[in-house]
Amino acid sequence: MTTDEEVGLRERKKQRMYQAISEAAITLFLEKGFEKVPVAEVAAAAQISKPTLFRYFPTKEDLVLHRFADHLDEAARVVTARPAKRSPLDALQRHFLDGLERRDPVTGLCDNVHVLAFHRLLYGTPSLVARLYGYQEQSEKVLGEALSEAAAGTPDAEAPTLTARLAAGQIIAVQRILALENWRRIDAGESAEAVWPDAVVTANRAFGQLRSGLTRYA
Known part of the structure; x- marks a missing residue:
């Protein structure tokens, strides 16, 4: 045995x-x-x-994208592990801001030379970019499931599963665009320290837009 x-x-x-x-x-x-x-x-x-x-x-392509394997269900885990009185969107916003503060490569706000080299490889190779979208689609799926579970026991508990999946798609897209914009600025020569204040402002604004349009999870 x-x-x-x-x-x-x-x-x-x-x-x-x-x-x-x-x-x-x-x-x-x-x-x-x-x-x-x-x-x-x-x-x-x-x-x-x-x-x-x-x-x-x-x-x-999977040889490269393996570095993202641990992050595939990250957003879903944040929603599932959030404090009882914190909404899913608030938890995700806090998590992203914390990532910016610690210069997590996933947020794009990292000027470590090795991380920059990896991102140039990733974003400079069309087949890798296409494969990355596949990973993000899986992230949307598991986040959608987490959002559906989060709605259990609330007035929105009977909302269609597609509603949660649509919300997940918007959240993952916002995180992707924020990270890409941070990386583009750093790749152009700015330091992570210089970009950080703008990155925080932009992230808060982006999540504010989500919140005004996604009241179900705010």
Whole structure:
């Protein structure tokens, strides 16, 4: 019989393999360019076979987007874990502002040279941008489910699931646009410290627009 400890050990080993393969790939992509590195070269760098690599990462783009895997359900987790008296939108706004303050790369407000190099690789490769939209679509789905659960026991409990999904789409889009704008300014040469005050003002304004249009979750 397999114990919980053995399952946990196996899962940790699997996650370490994901991380090692992804980091080997990103190092090569940054050095040579995404399009110029064949998957076979990534497999060789990670010391695994090509079929083994594809068992972990179905597409070449997934090798890069793995860095976003932990963030896929982040917005949903924020909604689920929020204090009882805090609305979903308030919790998401607070979380984004906290991310700006700690210069979380996901907010775009990070001028670390390694983060900038990764973002240039990501936003400069059309196939990666297209794959990123797929990740964001999954984020919308799980956030929509979290918003539906958050409405349970409220006057809006009978609202259609599509209503929550539409709200989730707008929230994820706002976060994406804010992050992209922050990154563009930093990529143009501004420091994170210089951009931060404007980023906070813009984020508050954006969430204010959501709040005025999404009263169901405000």
